[in-house]
Amino acid sequence: MxxxxxxxxxxxxxxxxxxxxxxxxxxxxxxxxxxxxxYQRQGADELVFLDxxxxxxxxxxxxxxVESVSSQVFMPLTIGGGVHDVADIQRLLKAGADKVAIxxxxxxxxxxxxxxxxxxxxxxxxVAIDVQKxxxxxxxxxxxxxxxxxxxxxxxxxxxxxxxxxxLLITSMDKDGTKNGFDIELYQAINKVxxxxxxxxxxxxxxxxxxxxxxxxxxxxxxAASVFHFGELSINDVKQAVRKAGxxxx
Amino acid sequence: xxxIVDYDTGNTRNLMKAFNYLGIDNELTDDKEKIxxxxxxxxxxxxxxxxxxxxxxxxNLVNTLKKVATNKTPILGICLGMQLLFDSxxxxxxxxxxxxxxxxxxxxxxxxLKIPQMGWNQNRIIQNSPFDDINGQFTYFVHSYYANCDRxxxxxxxxxxxxxxxxxQNKNVIGMQFHPEKSGSVGLELLKxxxxxxxxxxxxxx
Numbered sequence: 001m002x003x004x005x006x007x008x009x010x011x012x013x014x015x016x017x018x019x020x021x022x023x024x025x026x027x028x029x030x031x032x033x034x035x036x037x038x039y040q041r042q043g044a045d046e047l048v049f050l051d052x053x054x055x056x057x058x059x060x061x062x063x064x065x066v067e068s069v070s071s072q073v074f075m076p077l078t079i080g081g082g083v084h085d086v087a088d089i090q091r092l093l094k095a096g097a098d099k100v101a102i103x104x105x106x107x108x109x110x111x112x113x114x115x116x117x118x119x120x121x122x123x124x125x126x127v128a129i130d131v132q133k134x135x136x137x138x139x140x141x142x143x144x145x146x147x148x149x150x151x152x153x154x155x156x157x158x159x160x161x162x163x164x165x166x167x168l169l170i171t172s173m174d175k176d177g178t179k180n181g182f183d184i185e186l187y188q189a190i191n192k193v194x195x196x197x198x199x200x201x202x203x204x205x206x207x208x209x210x211x212x213x214x215x216x217x218x219x220x221x222x223x224a225a226s227v228f229h230f231g232e233l234s235i236n237d238v239k240q241a242v243r244k245a246g247x248x249x250x
Numbered sequence: 251x252x253x254i255v256d257y258d259t260g261n262t263r264n265l266m267k268a269f270n271y272l273g274i275d276n277e278l279t280d281d282k283e284k285i286x287x288x289x290x291x292x293x294x295x296x297x298x299x300x301x302x303x304x305x306x307x308x309x310n311l312v313n314t315l316k317k318v319a320t321n322k323t324p325i326l327g328i329c330l331g332m333q334l335l336f337d338s339x340x341x342x343x344x345x346x347x348x349x350x351x352x353x354x355x356x357x358x359x360x361x362x363l364k365i366p367q368m369g370w371n372q373n374r375i376i377q378n379s380p381f382d383d384i385n386g387q388f389t390y391f392v393h394s395y396y397a398n399c400d401r402x403x404x405x406x407x408x409x410x411x412x413x414x415x416x417x418x419q420n421k422n423v424i425g426m427q428f429h430p431e432k433s434g435s436v437g438l439e440l441l442k443x444x445x446x447x448x449x450x451x452x453x454x455x456x
Contacts, residue, residue, distance in 0.1 A: 002363075002367065002368075071270070074435075076432055096267065098261070098432065195365075
């Protein structure tokens with residue numbers, strides 16, 4: 001049986017990890033490779049890097065980071081942020097990414113999902129979806145959550161899987177930053193309509209939140225950023241608690 | 251030197267990075283002489299069986315790899331590279347493989363679980379070998395097909411609706427269905443174990 005994955009997410013800006021990471025034993029708290037190695041030691045199952053810079057110049061930096069991290073850290077790496085075309089996907093995979101996450105570009109050019117999946121295989125195409133509930137409906141947002149669309153998130157999830165997405169990374173904007181738990185209903189709704197792994201993101205604050213999203217929504221992975229970076233929770237705390245509740249983790 | 255067979259398959263470079271990290275001398279090559287003279291041959295692979303066999307044939311490497319096996323040189327196939335070691339695959343129509351281990355590669359049957367199997371699964375030992383430390387450990391899998399083979403060639407397995415071989419072996423020919431280069435310290439240890447087996451020529455376990 002597959003283990004449920006616990007996934008730290010790192011925001012990268014111009015080659016540096018953006019949110020101040022608070023591990024005492026690091027000599028350089030902004031260095032993606034050092035932080036990744038520390039997360040590997042802690043038992044993270046996978047790492048997600050989001051490039052939050054906008055320029056092309058910085059995007060090359062992202063490939064360099066992947067190259068460096070994948071030389072020192074031996075677990076699955078998912079890279080997202082600013083992925084616009086097949087060449088972007090190829091560059092990141094070649095640098096050592098295992099999966100590439102597409103978000104806004106998937107909405108503006110859904111063909112990109114199909115092209116990426118056909119060329120590199122479904123397993124390395126992740127579609128990231130930012131969701132906010134508006135008037136009782138889950139709606140897709142793009143451009144780092146800044147732009148609202150009228151696309152129904154549940155329908156969109158179905159559509160991207162049909163087009164070849166091998167995994168979904170779903171962020172609840174309503175829950176993001178609240179630390180009061182994952183959006184269980186959202187993941188239940190999406191899990192009902194797709195048959196690919198789902199990574200839940202947004203709302204993690206305490207160990208029970210992880211247990212809840214695995215038990216109630218049966219997602220495949222749970223992602224968090226600040227609670228891990230600031231040392232409020234360790235990967236190990238989460239795994240112990242989740243395991244105690246009877247969920248299989250590594 | 252470990253020769254990593256270069257036949258334009260997916261992420262072989264991550265495998266090289268793992269060997270480099272472990273200080274194991276390796277080279278990515280499709281040069282027949284180098285492959286035949288290597289201390290061990292690593293057959294990587296990501297993608298589809300049929301396309302991979304076609305690519306090996308295009309580079310005249312099918313007979314080279316068979317010769318490597320007859321020469322008793324250790325071979326390690328990884329993921330699709332492991333599947334290529336078998337007689338045949340049903341992926342996109344019946345295709346012959348290298349035939350170095352008896353068995354066929356078949357689709358993971360639908361037992362209600364998501365396919366591909368993608369993630370960390372827990373190994374259990376089927377028979378004792380230098381890889382015994384894998385027992386109870388999780389390794390990272392990404393695959394939709396599995397090796398249906400004789401129990402005597404199965405070193406370890408994972409459960410995914412059915413029992414799926416994770417390490418297979420026929421004397422000097424070894425295959426890993428998971429990605430050791432993506433399986434953290436457990437995966438690196440397994441590569442080190444393979445290196446030790448190569449150094450001591452310890453392929454007697456089956």
